[in-house]
Amino acid sequence: MQLSDLKNLKIAVVGAGYGGAAAAKALSLLGADVNVYEQAARIREAGAGIGLRPSTMNRFREWGIFDAIAGVSSPSEYFQILTPTGGPIMKEAWPVSGEQTHTHLIHRGDFIDALLGVLPEGMVHLGHRLESVQDKGDSSVLTFAGGESVEADLVIGADGIKSVVRSRLFSDKDPVFSGEHAYRAVISVDDAYGMVVDDDLRMYIGRGTKIYLLPLRHRGQVSFDITALCPDGTWAPQVTKDDLLATVEGFDERLVDITRNLDMDTVNIRAVYDIDPVDTWHSDSVVLMGDAAHSMLHHQGQGANSAVEDAGALADALRDAASVPEALALFQATRKPVTDKLQAISRQGWAEDEIDEVFPGQKPAAAAAKD
Known part of the structure; x- marks a missing residue:
């Protein structure tokens, strides 16, 4: 995107975890107007x-x-x-x-x-629990508990394994x-x-x-x-x-x-x-990243790393593509094959003979998913 377009881009990041914070840093370096909304009153x-x-x-x-x-x-x-x-x-x-x-x-x-x-000071807004997200096509509106609303050209759902953004727009499957x-x-x-x-x-x-x-x-x-x-x-x-x-x-x-x-x-x-792989991570003005898009088991130690890689890939896509929708499509095409593979590998944390030995007839869901 043109530098002038990036500087006029209003971005709302939902979630101030690793992925949200990394995305905020990467996107602010592009010159975009970035604000991060975190439900916790204190981040720890x-x-x-x-x-x-x-x-x-x-x-x-x-x-x-x-x-x-x-x-x-x-x-x-x-x-x-x-x-x-x-x-x-x-x-x-x-x-x-x-x-x-x-x-x-x-x-x-x-x-x-x-x-x-x-x-930058003032970029992260604590105590903002997301209740709904309305996708209007070329922009989206976030509504938080208490009634405050924010409209942005791009909403980034970095709100973790229990993502509200994912459940409202992309997948209602439980973890x-x-x-x-x-x-x-x-x-x-x-x-x-x-x-x-x-x-x-x-x-x-x-x-x-x-x-x-x-x-x-x-x-x-x-x-x-x-x-x-x-x-x-x-x-x-x-x-x-x-x-x-x-x-x-x-x-x-x-x-x-x-x-x-x-x-x-x-x-x-x-x-x-x-979570099971999510088929689609984005619309024209909303995108998932990090655990919201591809939460994975910790056996490969890739959760936080994948979130940071997402942030970098999203910034790269916005810089290189001609528009926000094209950038989000490029981001998913770049990252989803990688994270799908990591999710699958991470689910292979235990040999099935160990599982059967410890819990006869009680194969955990992650192992059953490999069958």
């Missing part, structure tokens, strides 16, 4: 670590915010997969882009704070339970019994359970994550310390001790969901 991410891939970090370099992200993260060289008792299965170097860009490990809270911190729970906490490196000695991400895999140790060296901490098979699909299940200990039975005794010493008030507990 549950404590856990994630890995930012080189392609994601290169987007930050492109947008001039690499240092802001690198300053609250640590570069990592290797990803290791081990048996429950620490026997080696695989050690693989993370992909590297040139000599400069490595995978970086970061705390979710630090990540969102850094992204929001590089946005899909994976048959797993995730238990996540951040602990001091000193409380990790000497298991964290470098910046390698380690995954210990056993019968129905994976334990991740993700170093956050810049914080002197480590993200301790347990993913375990469980048929309880309650969104925020009630889980006891004994339940957690049962999932790590047979693992290295140091991992068991870490679990035993967890403060349950600090453990983020959730059932794990994704």
